[in-house]
Amino acid sequence: MFEHSEACQFIGKRLMGLAASSNVTRSNVFSILNFVKFLGQNYLSPDCFISSIRGGSWLKTHHGYMSTVGSVLFDQEWKAASQISNIPFIDQAYYSEEILCFKKELQQLGVVPSFNQHYVLVIQHLKSPPYLTSLEDEAVLLVLKSIRNSYSSVYNKLVQALQSTRCLKTTAGYKSPRECFLLDPEWGCLLQVFNDFPILDLKFHGSSTSSWVNEFKQLGVLVDFEVAVKKIASNFQQKARSSSISKNNVLSFLSCYRKLKGMSHKFPPDFMKCICDEKWLRTQYCVYPVRSPQECILSGPEWKFISPIAMLPFYR
Template identity: 25%
Template sequence: MPAIDEMYYKNEIRHFTEELKAMGVVDNATATEKIAAQFSSLLSSSNWLPANVMSLLGCIRELSQTMFLHHPELKWLLCEKWLKTRHGYKGPCESIIFSSQWGSISLFVDLPLIDDVYYGIGIYKYRDELEKLGVITDFEGGAVIVAKGLSCPIEDELITADGILSLLECLKCLMTRSPDEPSLSNFLKNIAKTKCLKTQNGYKLPEECVLFDPAWEGILKPSVAPTIDENFYRTDISVYKKQLRDIGVKVYSLDVCSLLSWILFSLTETTSITRIYSFLNKFQWNPEVLDNLMSQVWIPTPKGTGKWINSQDCVLHDNKHVFGSRLFSLDEFYKKELLPLFSSAFGVTWSYGTAGL
């Protein structure tokens, strides 16, 4: 429905409202009612074709300055299921219009995207009008739909850097709304069950990953821990620190210590093992339970290799060389500031006088 260009007439055309009505020109209120009646009739007659939708959106654009979508005659636009999506017909607030930000996440989340095959690519020129009607355009509006649509586990070949960042952004939006958001708990669990985070040692479950803090650089190297590969994500992923923590990623020093303590015994390289010992010592880590696995100590050799030895076969000091080759005196292998760690965390006896022999 064409609208009179008031700017062309220098806004003086409004002085002739009655004359225009007599000529058959309708005002915005009447136009709104006529548009609503026409399209409501088409919808109820099941003759709702793509061309009708495009025509409706065109009318909304023409009258967008003065047309009120909450007009009683237009309520059906907001609540009826008249938009065709990949999930069938949906109401505007249940529908998403595609954009590049939805591309990567739509690989592994089944989304109710407006069907651009049905409508044609021309539907995208009405993005603004669809947004005014309530169609979802961004993650803030669509986070709940993403949470409900995520299936677990995500197939490996579908995981991309952009896709995971999009998931974290949706998670951030959900957490901002309310910690009691019904879909939040399952969303967290589904992400946590998937090997979706890229580390320098391949993809891992979130609980197997570390968000590396640059403050640790002097003690621990990112390559020693299963550190999230920020180069892969091409961004400062620490902006999602809270979200990463909630899916299981280790972000705080003591949590990192617990993870490193389990990784420790799979290593056979002295430099890496010593760095982990230094990190555990720095943050005064102790195991909850000192079991047989924890009761081991790495004894290095001059060539950089070494072997894991039972803690009972070690002492911290043997200054008088009482035990000779029967026990390993750790002060011969490690700096003195590390020695208390071996006693408190790994059950090593302090000296020959308390070795129990």
């Protein structure tokens, strides 16, 4: 052999023979990396050598021995991803920190050297749902970024895995996205009338969470007024029929109702019918003390002369 390319292919073929018999040692791997570095420093193309060894499974990772193509070099940018994905990281405990000195050569061989928005890779190696519960805030943010920066055909796998998994921290503990509500600055007060709804914990997830409305919606979190108000009406009806609406609940609801009257959100007819027909206001009428709003009277000076001779259902 006289040509540089022939020598490179011969060396590569020899190394892949060792790989086939699982005899590529740690020392061999560093020899490979040093050879790639040597070729580059001496202005010799490493392409022939690299193409001859790329397909072999000789690099030790957390998934066992793999090809360099698709393997990943861990750094702190991958910390959040490692919470939700089984990334095939190079085994740094085996190779020691010395492996970090060959980032350029590893990249030439097909290794992913840094996170650099590799959201598709994160989704491809996603853990199974039982391992996706109780996510940390940085992992949730990565999920949202993955949805925003991927096509639906890619992130659907992520959505399906998380929709029914108790992965999001709320005011009622960890819940699945389908059980959660995102607190809207305009109508969110309705969710707090009874404190029964699991609202995303913004102290935990961060105030910037509200800027990811579309991504939360893709996960299944309830973010739309029209959808949320149906849940609220159903809850209100149950509370009214079990006579468990307190004075504080009433005052909280009236305050929120006053606030929303001046905003763009309008209560749908079904909601208003529920509020008007259900019995949830306490009155001074002894026989039926709890009545619907249309059956109540708001006490005032104008009723002073009739109240001694009539038991009127004044709102208490």
